[in-house]
Amino acid sequence: MDRREFLKLSAAASALAACGGKHNILPADIDPLGHHTGEVPTDKMTYRTTPSTGDKVSILGYGMMRLPHKPIMPVAGSSDASAEEIDQEQVNRLVKYALDHGVNYFDTSPAYCRGLSEQSTGIALEASGYDRSKYFIATKMSNFSPTQWSRAESIKIFQKSLRSLRTNYIDYLLLHGIGGGGMDTYRGRFVDNGILDYLLEQREKGVIRNLGFSYHGDIEVFDYLLSRHDEYKWDFVQIQLNYVDWHLAKQVNPSNTNAEYLYGELDKRGIPAVIMEPLLGGRLAKMPDHVVAALKQRRPEDSVASWAFRYAGTKPRILTVLSGMTYMEHLQDNIRSYSPLQPLTQEEQEWLEGEIANLFVSYPTIPCTDCKYCMPCPYGINIPAIFAHYNRCVNQGDMPESMQADNYQAARRRFLIGYDRAVPRERQADHCISCRQCVIHCPQSIQIPEQMRRIDDFVEKLKQNKL
Amino acid sequence: MLKLVRRILALFFWVGITMLFLDISGIFRTWFSWMSHLQFMPSVMRHDHVILPLLLIATLLLGRIYCSVICPTGILQDLFSWVAGWKVFRQKRKTALSNRFHYSEPKQWLCICILVLFIIMTIAGFNAITVLIAPYSAYGRMVIALLRPLYIMLNNILASWSEANDNYLFYTIEPQQLPAVLLWIAAASALILLVLSLLGGRTYCNTICPVGTILGFLSRYSWLQINVDEDKCIKCGLCERNCKASCIKVSKGMPVHIDHSRCVVCGNCQQLCPKSAIRYSHPTSAISHQTPSNSTLSRRSFLTVSASMLTAAALKADEKTTDGGLAIIEDKEIPIRNTPLTPPGSLSARNLQQHCTACQLCIAQCPNGILSPLQSFDSFMQPEMQYTKGYCRPECTVCADVCPTDAIRPITIEDKTAIQIGRAVWISKNCIPLTDGVTCDNCAVHCPAGAIQMVPKDKGYTFDADSAHWIDEYGNAADPKTTLMIPVVNTEKCIGCGSCEYHCPSRPFSAIYVEGNEVHREV
Numbered sequence: 010m011d012r013r014e015f016l017k018l019s020a021a022a023s024a025l026a027a028c029g030g031k032h033n034i035l036p037a038d039i040d041p042l043g044h045h046t047g048e049v050p051t052d053k054m055t056y057r058t059t060p061s062t063g064d065k066v067s068i069l070g071y072g073m074m075r076l077p078h079k080p081i082m083p084v085a086g087s088s089d090a091s092a093e094e095i096d097q098e099q100v101n102r103l104v105k106y107a108l109d110h111g112v113n114y115f116d117t118s119p120a121y122c123r124g125l126s127e128q129s130t131g132i133a134l135e136a137s138g139y140d141r142s143k144y145f146i147a148t149k150m151s152n153f154s155p156t157q158w159s160r161a162e163s164i165k166i167f168q169k170s171l172r173s174l175r176t177n178y179i180d181y182l183l184l185h186g187i188g189g190g191g192m193d194t195y196r197g198r199f200v201d202n203g204i205l206d207y208l209l210e211q212r213e214k215g216v217i218r219n220l221g222f223s224y225h226g227d228i229e230v231f232d233y234l235l236s237r238h239d240e241y242k243w244d245f246v247q248i249q250l251n252y253v254d255w256h257l258a259k260q261v262n263p264s265n266t267n268a269e270y271l272y273g274e275l276d277k278r279g280i281p282a283v284i285m286e287p288l289l290g291g292r293l294a295k296m297p298d299h300v301v302a303a304l305k306q307r308r309p310e311d312s313v314a315s316w317a318f319r320y321a322g323t324k325p326r327i328l329t330v331l332s333g334m335t336y337m338e339h340l341q342d343n344i345r346s347y348s349p350l351q352p353l354t355q356e357e358q359e360w361l362e363g364e365i366a367n368l369f370v371s372y373p374t375i376p377c378t379d380c381k382y383c384m385p386c387p388y389g390i391n392i393p394a395i396f397a398h399y400n401r402c403v404n405q406g407d408m409p410e411s412m413q414a415d416n417y418q419a420a421r422r423r424f425l426i427g428y429d430r431a432v433p434r435e436r437q438a439d440h441c442i443s444c445r446q447c448v449i450h451c452p453q454s455i456q457i458p459e460q461m462r463r464i465d466d467f468v469e470k471l472k473q474n475k476l
Numbered sequence: 477m478l479k480l481v482r483r484i485l486a487l488f489f490w491v492g493i494t495m496l497f498l499d500i501s502g503i504f505r506t507w508f509s510w511m512s513h514l515q516f517m518p519s520v521m522r523h524d525h526v527i528l529p530l531l532l533i534a535t536l537l538l539g540r541i542y543c544s545v546i547c548p549t550g551i552l553q554d555l556f557s558w559v560a561g562w563k564v565f566r567q568k569r570k571t572a573l574s575n576r577f578h579y580s581e582p583k584q585w586l587c588i589c590i591l592v593l594f595i596i597m598t599i600a601g602f603n604a605i606t607v608l609i610a611p612y613s614a615y616g617r618m619v620i621a622l623l624r625p626l627y628i629m630l631n632n633i634l635a636s637w638s639e640a641n642d643n644y645l646f647y648t649i650e651p652q653q654l655p656a657v658l659l660w661i662a663a664a665s666a667l668i669l670l671v672l673s674l675l676g677g678r679t680y681c682n683t684i685c686p687v688g689t690i691l692g693f694l695s696r697y698s699w700l701q702i703n704v705d706e707d708k709c710i711k712c713g714l715c716e717r718n719c720k721a722s723c724i725k726v727s728k729g730m731p732v733h734i735d736h737s738r739c740v741v742c743g744n745c746q747q748l749c750p751k752s753a754i755r756y757s758h759p760t761s762a763i764s765h766q767t768p769s770n771s772t773l774s775r776r777s778f779l780t781v782s783a784s785m786l787t788a789a790a791l792k793a794d795e796k797t798t799d800g801g802l803a804i805i806e807d808k809e810i811p812i813r814n815t816p817l818t819p820p821g822s823l824s825a826r827n828l829q830q831h832c833t834a835c836q837l838c839i840a841q842c843p844n845g846i847l848s849p850l851q852s853f854d855s856f857m858q859p860e861m862q863y864t865k866g867y868c869r870p871e872c873t874v875c876a877d878v879c880p881t882d883a884i885r886p887i888t889i890e891d892k893t894a895i896q897i898g899r900a901v902w903i904s905k906n907c908i909p910l911t912d913g914v915t916c917d918n919c920a921v922h923c924p925a926g927a928i929q930m931v932p933k934d935k936g937y938t939f940d941a942d943s944a945h946w947i948d949e950y951g952n953a954a955d956p957k958t959t960l961m962i963p964v965v966n967t968e969k970c971i972g973c974g975s976c977e978y979h980c981p982s983r984p985f986s987a988i989y990v991e992g993n994e995v996h997r998e999v
Contacts, residue, residue, distance in 0.1 A: 074799075092802075124798035154797045231515040269802045381800040387912075419644075426647040430639055434865075435805050441921065442981045444914035445957060450796070462921070473871040 049341045053348035054111030057328050059281060061244040062218055064145060064180070064448040068322050069347045070114035070283065071107050073130045074121045074380060075333030076100055079436050095122060095129050103340055104133035110344045113144045115330045116283075117174070118185055119166050120151040127173035135175050144349070145281075146174055149185035149223065150208065151197050153450070160202040167211075181283075182208060183247055185236060185381075188226030190449060195230045209241065219244035223285065228266045231274075238278055245328055247283040249452075250315035251293060252320045252361035253369050254286075260370045261289075264454035272324060281328035287321040288314055288332065290378025293369070297404045300368050307357075314339075315346040320361055323352040371419055374400040375460055376453045377430045383447040383457060392447060392457055398431040399464055412476050421471050428468065438465040478743030478756050482544055490551040496878075497619040497840050498627045500649050505841055505878055509519040511838060512880035514546055515612040516687045521831045522882030524679075531802040532694060539698040540691050542739040543681055549611035550681055552618075553673035554742070557720060560674050578676050579716050582735055587682070587689040594686040604856035607834035611685050612880075614665050616835035617857065623663035624840060625651055647680045650865070652839070655851055677720030692737035701759050702739055702746065704732040708753035715745035715754060808864040809984040813898075815992035817861035819847070820868070821876040821887040824995040826857075832884035838875035838884060844868065846974070847875065858883075861897075863974035863990065869899075870924045870973065870997045883907045893925070898972030898992040900928065900958065900965045906980075906987035909933060909960040917956075919963050919976035919988050927969035928976060928988075930961035961986060968999060 023132060056065040077100060078093040104115070117130045127148060134144060148170045152163045184205070187195050199205040211217040221243050224231045234243070249258075250268040258265040275282045284419040288294050296304070304313050321330040330347075334340040353361070377396035386392055402408050402424055409420035428437065441461035448457055470476045492508040499505055519527040531542055543550045545556075590609070597605040607613050628651050635646040672679040681688040695701075713726040723738035724745060731990065748755040765960075815825060819838065822828040834857035839847040844866035847859040859875070861868065873892060876884045887895070900919075909915040910933065920928040932954055937946040944952040963976070965988075972990045980986035 120797065120799045122799070123801040158796060161719070179526065305840070384799060385796070385801045385803040387796070387803055389803045391802060423644050426644050429647065437804070439979060442908060442914075442916035443920040443921075443957075444908075444912075444916055446796070446914065450799075 019080060029291070034036060047235075049110055049344050050348040051110050054344070055322065055350040056111075056346050057281070059219060059245065059328060060279065061242075062180075064219075065113075066145060066326070067111050067113045067347070067352055068329055069107075069112050069318075069343050070116055070329035070331040071112055071145075072285070072333035073115060073117040073126045075335045076122050076126060076129055077103070077335050083293040091195045094195070095125055097129055098131060099102070100129050101133045101136045101338060102411075103334065105137045106337065107334075107340060107344075107385050108137050108139050108144060111348065114147065114181075114331075115144060116147040116181075118149040118151045119170055119173075120149075120153065120185070122138040123385075127170055131174040131176070141176060145180035146176060147173065147181035147183065148179055149183040150187040150199075150204065152204070153186070153189075155197070158197050158202055160204060160207070163204045164207060167208075171216075178216050180220045181221065181230040181245065182211075182406060183220075184208075184222035186225050186452060188224045188228070188230045189221050189452065191227040192230055192233065205241075206264060221247060221280075221283070223247035223251065223283075224271070226264065226454060231271065233265070235274055235278065235280075238280070240410075241282055245281045245283055247285055247331075248272065248275070249286040250282070250321055250327075251287050251289055251317055252283045252326075252358070253289060253293065255337055255362045255366070257366050257370050262376045262453050262455070272326065276326045282324075282328075284330040287330050287380055288317050289376070290380060292374065292376075292378065292400065293317045295401070295404060296369065297372050297406060303365060303368070312342050312346075314342060316361060318343055318346040319351060319353055320358065320397050322347060322350045323358065372403055374403045376455060378453060382450045382452055386441075386447060388440060388442055388444065389436055390441050390461070391432050392461075394432045394436070395438050395461070395464060396455075398428055402427070409471060409476060412474065417476075421476075425468070425471055438462070438468065441465070477746075478741070480687060480743075481748045482541075482741070482743050485545045486551045486554065487638075489546055490548055490555075493548045493615070494619055494623070497616055497837060499841070500628070500631060502841075502843070502874075505874065506738050509878055509880075511546075512612075512835070512878065515880055516542065516547070516691075517610045517612050517833050518835070518880035521833055522880070524882075535691050535694045535698060535700045539701060539736065539739060540688070541696045541741050542691055543678075543690065544742050547611055547687070548615040549669070550678070550740065552615065553669055553678060553680065554720065556673040557677060558672050559790055573721060577717055577719055577722055579719070579733075580676070580722040582738065583683050584725075584737075587692070590684055591686045591689045598994050602853070602855050603829065603834070607685065607857055608661070608665075609684055610833050611687055613661055613833040613835040613857075616837055616840075617658060617662045618666050618842050620652075620836040621654055621659045622666060623960060628652075650845065652845065653848065654850060657851055658849055658857065661857075677722060678738070678740060679722075681740065682721060682723075682917065695739065696737040698736065699758055700756055701736050702734055702736065702741065703755050703757055703759055705753045705755060706731050708751045710751055710753075712750065714748050714750065718744050718748055720744065741745075765874040774970060806983040808986065810862050810864055811903050811977075811985060811989045813990075813992050815898070815994050816850070816855075817874045817898050817990060817992040818975075818996075819859065819861060819884050820892050820971075820996065821873070821879075821884040822897075822996070823885070825992065826994075828857045828883045829858060831881050833881055833883075834858050835880065837878050837880065840879050842876060843872060861974070863977040863986075865978075867974035867978040868972075893971065894998050895996055896971050896993060897996050898990040899967045899970040900976050900988050901991050902963055902965060902973070903985070903989065904962070906982040906985055907962055908981050908987065911982070913960065916981060917962060917963070918979045918981060922975045922979045923970075924973060925969045925971050927966045927971075928963045929966070930956070931964050933960045933962050 019357055055068045057068055058065055077096040079096040081092045081094050089225045104174045115130055115134065119124045122129065129438055134146070135205060144392055150163065150167060152158060152166055157166060170179065177456060184199055208217060208220055209383065221235060224246065234241070235472050248271040249265070250272060254265065254268040256267055256269060258267045270280060293315070294312070296313055301313055316334070318330060332339070332343050334343060375396045377393055377400070379395055379397060383392050407416070407420050407423060409424055411417065414420070438461040441458055443458040443462070445458055451457060489511060492504070495504040496508050496512060506583045515528060516531055516722065519531065535542060544554070547592065594606060631646060632648050634647040638646040663800055669680060682692070709732060711726055711728055716724045716726045720742060721738045721740055723735040725733040741756070743756070746756060802894050818825045818828045834849070836849065836857070839849060839859050846861050846863060846866050846868060848862055850860045851859040870893065871889060873887055873889060876887045904910060907915060917930045918929050932946050936949050937954055940947045943953065946959070947953055972993070974990050976988045977986045980988050
């Protein structure tokens with residue numbers, strides 16, 4: 010066939026294709042380059058209903074804690090090269106994209122992103138052009154510091170939330186992080202100052218449409234608040250749930266409680282659950298190779314993260330699953346996982362909770378979810394970055410275990426050079442002074458100073474070749 | 477042939493020594509340290525009984541091959557000259573740059589004056605003058621100040637590529653903070669060398685350089701010399717016009733005169749001679765030996781004593797209400813030490829001052845970045861330790877390994893654990909448990925000698941030897957996680973490594989710093 014003939018033929022073929030629209034050569038979900046990623050559906054999102062208000066909430070909720078940042082061009086005279094600010098333009102794009110694809114729940118807090126998350130969320134939602142009734146805003150009473158425990162200070166926080174979010178009502182308001190510091194802290198933050206009564210009042214007035222709490226830490230506070238459900242009528246509760254925490258929460262972290270128990274308690278009372286840490290701060294997406302292989306074998310084309318999202322979404326009492334999506338690719342992947350949700354089978358759930366979770370906890374990673382509640386460390390330590398570097402090396406199976414190991418020299422070099430790349434010297438673990446100010450802030454109850462010292466000892470042994 | 481051998485050897489030495497100063501990986505240090513130990517001034521400084529006689533004997537046998545093959549400053553001048561002779565440069569100037577030299581009368585009085593001045597200054601301890609003209613240290617400074625920043629920049633570009641591609645071939649090096657005066661001096665030396673080498677070839681070596689003068693005394697009588705076969709010579713003068721040392725005089729009707737005290741045996745004349753009249757051989761004239769004056773040098777030192785005033789400014793832990801972000805870390809400032817800190821192996825600041833030629837090799841090679849050149853007149857450009865960016869790590873003896881003068885004597889890692897170069901001093905008004913009211917034991921935790929212990933700040937506690945706990949007045953053991961403790965230093969165990977000073981969170985001045993010992997001692 011010469012060139013002219015070929016052109017004629019192909020012209021005819023395309024004409025045919027154009028006439029009979031149904032006769033697409035390619036299947037709909039494969040783009041012309043053969044990528045299976047295809048289009049991200051805009052109208053297939055799964056929704057769940059809030060019993061109290063009848064809200065149709067998308068099962069994917071947008072967590073505004075891990076907003077994209079960009080470096081600030083260093084100003085002359087400032088020595089801190091690591092200064093960053095929120096990339097508002099990108100936040101706007103992500104929020105608009107999420108709304109366009111059916112996501113309608115946005116979860117923020119006055120404490121997130123150095124206190125700038127609410128404002129950024131407010132700007133992005135307003136810029137999206139969607140009517141206020143089309144999306145739901147969740148924010149929190151984040152009066153963690155004892156300087157904020159007074160009634161006046163706490164109310165100020167709530168008023169500021171409304172202002173920053175550019176709205177006159179909050180769809181979902183949470184008592185933020187109850188359980189940290191035990192019952193005494195709970196009473197100090199919400200009972201003695203009458204803030205809980207104030208918030209209940211606001212719910213009566215409709216300024217707060219749904220009232221709930223988020224829980225980490227001391228299980229006594231969780232049980233206590235649920236025991237008062239008849240009085241407070243919690244509209245929803247936010248808990249940490251994923252396939253590792255279902256049975257093995259204690260192994261990830263001795264002070265955590267199994268998600269099975271938390272979910273069970275809510276289910277019993279008919280309270281819908283909002284899920285946080287479905288990915289354990291991304292750790293269930295960045296899995297060791299063994300685990301990736303096992304998951305991929307079952308569904309080669311699905312992301313590792315999609316298993317965790319489908320797992321969380323499969324439980325019927327779950328209202329929405331929060332994900333702090335920093336990157337567009339994460340947002341798109343999660344939308345695909347939930348458009349619509351394909352629930353896991355009983356066997357798949359048990360496989361994740363059992364075999365995969367056990368494999369995961371067998372790697373000695375530090376249970377940091379990079380929530381940055383510990384930050385800023387007053388002495389400048391970059392706590393999450395140090396843990397992230399350590400965990401990355403553990404997950405890659407690339408830890409210099411002992412000087413006798415075959416890979417010792419190469420692994421030592423990778424660990425030490427990687428450490429300097431990830432964290433500037435003066436922000437590394439050896440500068441932790443064990444002042445313990447961070448410990449109370451960690452929702453995962455990590456004993457940060459002890460872990461810092463452990464990593465520092467390890468680094469010291471590597472440097473001195475005494476491992 | 478002579479020229480080719482000379483060029484190959486010279487290139488080998490020059491690249492080796494230059495890389496020794498540029499090296500960041502430590503590979504060249506392992507393989508080429510001996511090159512810096514072959515240098516003349518460093519050998520004098522360390523009273524070397526092997527290398528120094530060897531260099532002198534080599535000069536007596538072969539002439540000033542040291543100047544053309546081993547001395548990096550000498551080779552650098554040859555390189556300048558060589559580059560200037562390239563076609564591109566020649567075309568611009570009609571007067572060819574090759575053929576540009578001519579014989580000059582020896583300026584022996586000047587040489588001797590400078591040498592005498594050099595020896596007097598060295599003995600008197602006016603370090604600044606001596607290190608300025610000593611050829612090896614001048615070269616070291618030029619590489620460190622002018623070339624190394626570029627080398628580090630290139631490395632860091634490669635490191636960012638390496639990081640972007642997630643491999644570990646290159647890693648980022650923080651550029652050294654060098655005093656501006658070092659930069660100016662290095663630039664001035666380079667410029668002077670450039671101009672002198674373009675105008676007069678080896679003018680520096682034959683008028684200023686004290687090593688050149690000393691070796692010149694010997695080479696005059698060396699066994700092998702450049703000789704002219706008068707039978708073959710046609711008096712064309714090509715050798716004279718191409719002699720970098722300006723030491724060949726060709727005049728009609730007279731035998732060719734070669735000033736062997738200035739000849740560096742480069743072989744250029746031999747290669748150019750159209751009649752092959754120039755030989756490198758034993759002269760027919762009688763040889764009389766003259767022993768050189770080789771004074772062991774010692775210097776008087778003036779130790780300046782300055783009062784120390786440390787202002788406290790601790791980083792305050794602000795009440796945290798929001799999450800994320802990084803606290804700004806103020807840069808540390810250097811405390812004023814009554815006695816400067818010098819590396820283990822240097823015996824004392826005084827000993828270092830007497831033996832160091834300020835070549836900057838240790839400063840370039842220190843993997844912890846704690847050495848910097850001093851600017852005072854009496855220890856000009858000699859190394860001093862500062863603990864703002866790091867501390868003297870226990871597994872490292874690099875400065876002692878590389879030091880060509882033995883101003884820092886070779887020590888082992890085990891030796892190092894027992895050498896006290898200074899001792900830690902606590903400054904209570906900067907100490908975080910007292911200023912911020914939070915617990916801190918970072919100095920004690922990181923002390924490699926175990927010289928720092930934490931004791932309760934309140935006097936109400938007593939130490940219970942049986943349980944090894946601090947007990948308050950009610951008989952309860954102090955909880956180390958909550959009880960405010962302050963560090964106490966056991967001076968007998970302290971080695972002055974500066975780990976405490978470096979790890980102290982108090983900024984800009986640490987709450988614990990190292991005060992130097994006048995003489996290092998064993999603990």
